[in-house]
Amino acid sequence: MExxxxxxxxxxxxxxxxxxxxxxxDLVLQGLGYAGIKLLKLITGGRYPAGPVxxxxxxxxxxxxxxxLLLLFMVWLWLWSAGILH
Structure with missing residues (x-):
C-alpha cells in the first residue's frame, strides 16, 4: 500500500x-513573440504584421x-566566440 x-x-x-x-x-515564447511583433512593427512602420487579427x-x-529566442542565442554565441563573454 505504501x-x-x-x-x-x-x-x-x-x-x-x-x-x-x-x-x-509558453510564457517565455509568448513574451518574446509579443516583443518581436512590436519590434517588427516599429522597424517596418506598422506595415507588418498587418491587421488587428x-x-x-x-x-x-x-x-x-x-x-x-534563436536570435538571442545567435547573439550570445557571437559574443562568446568573439571573446566578450568568456
Missing part, C-alpha cells in the same frame, strides 16, 4: 513539474518567440 502512495506522489510531482515547465516555456494570433506570437 508503494502505491509513493508512486502516486511521484506521478503527481512529475505532472506538476511538467506543467510548470510547460507554462514557463495578426497581433492576437497565438501561433504568430509563438513563432516570433522562437525566432527571437
Amino acid at each position: 508503494h502505491i502512495f509513493e508512486t502516486l506522489w511521484s506521478l503527481l510531482v512529475r505532472t506538476i513539474r511538467f506543467l510548470l515547465i510547460d507554462i514557463l516555456i 495578426a497581433e492576437q494570433s497565438e501561433s504568430l506570437k509563438v513563432g516570433c518567440g522562437v525566432v527571437m
Whole structure:
C-alpha cells in the first residue's frame, strides 16, 4: 500500500513539474513573440504584421518567440566566440 502512495506522489510531482515547465516555456515564447511583433512593427512602420487579427494570433506570437529566442542565442554565441563573454 505504501508503494502505491509513493508512486502516486511521484506521478503527481512529475505532472506538476511538467506543467510548470510547460507554462514557463509558453510564457517565455509568448513574451518574446509579443516583443518581436512590436519590434517588427516599429522597424517596418506598422506595415507588418498587418491587421488587428495578426497581433492576437497565438501561433504568430509563438513563432516570433522562437525566432527571437534563436536570435538571442545567435547573439550570445557571437559574443562568446568573439571573446566578450568568456
